[in-house]
Amino acid sequence: MAVGIRMITLIAVIGILVSGLQVIIWRLSKEKVFFKYIPTIVLLIVTIVCVIKAVWFSTGMEDLAYFITALLAFGVLIISLVTGIVIDIVTKSKRQNYV
Known part of the structure; x- marks a missing residue:
């Protein structure tokens, strides 16, 4: 139980x-919508690489670590994706109010 709470806390802090x-990137590049999704x-690339290494290229306990x-x-990917979508929704609603 304590391990699960520590993992969720770690995901939340990194998230x-x-x-x-992402907010800093969004503030610095207002016109470029894509940059906040970097x-x-x-x-996503890190997650895919870790899963591939865990399945095909690991020995011993490496697969568990990967x-x-x-x-x-x-977990952090999901938080990052939600943050990007929320920023898009807020930006879109502000633009519609000014038009």
Whole structure:
């Protein structure tokens, strides 16, 4: 039980840091919509690579470590994706109010 709480806490803390990074990227590049999704794409690549390494290229207990890393990256990926979508919705609603 304690391990699950620690894992959720770790995902939440890293997710908050990545969300803050996304907000900073969004503020710096207002015109470019794609740039705020760069952390999401990087986390997707990390998750896929960890799963592939866990399934095909690991020996001993490495597969468990890669799988746990993939779970952490996937959790942060979901938080990052939700943050990007929320930023898009907020930006879209602000633009519609000004038009």
